[in-house]
Every structure is written in C-alpha cells, then in structure tokens.
Amino acid sequence: MSRRILIAGASMGGLRAAERLRASGFMGEIVAVGDEIHMPYNRPPLSKEALAAEVTHEAVAFRLRPAVADVTWRLGVPIASADLDAGAVRLADGAELAYDGLVVATGMRPRRLPTPGPARGRHVVRTLDDARALRGDLGPGARVLVVGAGFIGCEVAATARLLGADVTVVAPEAVPMRRPLGDDLGAALQRRHERHGVRFLLGRTVSAFLGADRVAGAELSDGTRLDADVVVEAVGSASNTEWLDGNGLDLSDGVLCDNALRVEGRAGVVAVGDVARFPNPRYDGVARRVEHWSIPTDTAKRAAVTLLADLALGAADPAPFAPLPTFWSDQYDLRIQSFGAPALGADDIRVLDGDLDGEVVVGYHDGGALVGVVLIGLPSAVARYRAELMRAPAAA
C-alpha cells in the first residue's frame, strides 16, 4: 500500500526533506503544506541583495529538482491542528490529511512589538511578502527606524542606507550583534555602520509609536522622540508550533527532538530547521534550536533517514548527528561568516588573525577549546579555521 509522508512547512527545510526522502528511495506520496502562497525560496537575500533590488520570487526561488516533481504542494493554507496518535492534521480550510510519517518544518515567525501606536508603516522581514512591502516603503530620504540590533536589523539598516534612506537603530543592548559576536567585534561593526551614516540609539527601547493613521515617529524609553516614516521590527522570532498543541509534546522552545531529529517519544515524527531543538554532540549535548542557514539542510537530510527507518522503509543512520552550524551576513562591502557556535564561547573571545577594524578572524572558546569562528573578509583563512572547528573535540 502506498504510504504518505506529510511535510508541515514548505520552506527550505521542507523542500530539503522532500529531496532527501526521494534520494533515500521513498516511493510513496509526499504532501507539503505551507502557509505562504509561494513555492520554497531562500530567505537570507530578503534583508540583503534582494531587498536592495526588486523583490521577486524568481530571484530567490529554490530550483526544484526532477526528483521532487511529483510532490503535492498545498500552499497558502496553514495547518490548524494535529492529532499525532491518529496520524492526521487538519488544515485551516477544514481539510483533513492522514499520514504515515510527519516532518515538522513550520519554522519561525518574527516577534512583533507590543508597543502601542499606529500599525501602518511597521514592518518585519521574514517572508517574501514582508520584504516586498518593506521595499515599497524604502527609498532615498525615507526616515527608517530599525528596532533591534541583531543581524537582520543590521542588514536591513545597511541595505536601507545603500538605498539612500536615513537610518536609526534602536535596541536595548549596548552594542549591535552583541550576541553572539561579543562586545569588541559588535562595537567595531557599529563603528563601520556609523561611518556609513547609520545612527545608533542603544540601551533603550521604544515606548510608543507616534502618528495618527500611520507611523510618523517614536518615543523611546529615555524620553527621546524621533521622526520616522518606516519602522522595521527585528526583535527575534517565535516558533510556529501552536498547531502541535494537545499532543503532550515539549513545545517550550520549538520542538524537542532526539539526536536523530525524532520528535521525542514519537516514532514516525521528525522535525527539521530552526524549529527543531536537538542535542549536538559536537558541543555540550544540550538540546537547542539553531537559527543558522545551514541547519534546515543538515537536519532535513538526517531527519528523512530517521523517518524512513521508523516506517521500516530504510536503515537508520547510527552515526551521531553533529552538524557544524554556518551562516553569513553581508553588510555594505563586509562579508561576515560564522562557523560553529560562537554563542557557546562568549566568555572567552580572542582575535586570532587581523584586526577588529579591518579584516579579522575572531575565535570563541569554551573550556579553552575553539567552538566558533567569525571572519570578516579573509577568505583565504576560512578553510583552515573551519577545519580546526571540525576537528575540535567536544568541550567538556
């Protein structure tokens, strides 16, 4: 009898899971359900080059390999609920879908500020439609207030400056990108942003947005008032797991998984991408979600194998799953690349090569062992430090 695997989520992790299910010989039906109307696309450019140009699906869409041509895509409809004991989900349009295996790939959504004030003119950047809406409001002379000084906020700030906007960043931290880069590198990056004309108002939050029918400014926690035509809220993200409520799962921070990406205690259910909280034996074995670009692909590959083994359709992979997280950030002409887990080495940060205001390699250590590396430029050094991270024994 033909079996059906349901993939909940039609972004990168869902696509990679479908590809790997087929590559591992699964011949049954694959149905992918996504709340966005778009076929899977690559999100990082949405705060970088795609935002600087015209934001189109074509520019960011993942190519569909022939092997996944027969996947059924149910797009534009969220999943309302799941009954894992029965093996079925209910979609928001009322349709019910039974499955033999389930891949949880519903990802994250941006947190919104609870701040009072008008809603129009306030943006987030997660989806293609978000980026399109923001792009429409950006332009020369636009007064842009970025709330949040993490990577997304700083990328949007840089892109908005390149488009000629007047940009202010407000955040509670003392330096941008403090987590995970640390104070010194964060401060060095702040100086570079300031040289490009970005203004930082740090150590404060927004207490109210001002304006009548759309945002015209903001009042900050220290009483400062500033004018703004556009607000970008880049204040972190929340897991899309509400549809799994009522199944007895630990959903306190994403979906708790074992090292093989099996949702804890549930054969035939796996999770992939940034919603999956899994232990990584490369580090301390504590289960964590990882919001790095490389993780959907790495987790999907392993989760597909685990799922097929649970369904008696393939062999399990006995090797520990120990991915090396990787992400990058482009800000102006700076290429920032991160390998490993800098956040786990935040108490012992050393400049390994170069200098903080030029090209630099920064190492993050735990118990004296290198656990993460961030490079600005220095492409010729990438291979060496990456190899060192791959070799490094797990910290105690």
Added chain:
Amino acid sequence: MKVVVDMDVCKDHGQCVFSAPEVFQINENGRLVYVAESDESLRDAVEEAADVCPLQAITIED
C-alpha cells in the same frame, strides 16, 4: 556531468569547496573557479555543494 555556476550570482562564499573540493576551488584572488565537465562519480558531492551554496548559484545540467 556538466556543472554550471552562475558567476553573476556567485559571491565567492566558498561553501561548495568543502562539499566538492575536486570540482570547486577558491583561487589566490579569493574568486571561485570550478571544473565544468566533472566526473559522474562526483554527482553526490556536487549536489551537496549546490545545496549549501548561500546564493544557490550552482546547477547540474545533465
């Protein structure tokens, strides 16, 4: 196997080099160079390289 990298899109991240060093290299100027006609035995490695390319610039044409 014909490997194509869209060099208008490529930004020399070099992630592909770790997946398929036989096919992709970063030269001394920091630019990506690659072997367009590569042996079929490297298909899995090149597919892996295509997966991990941040700009999704790599395709296998046959």
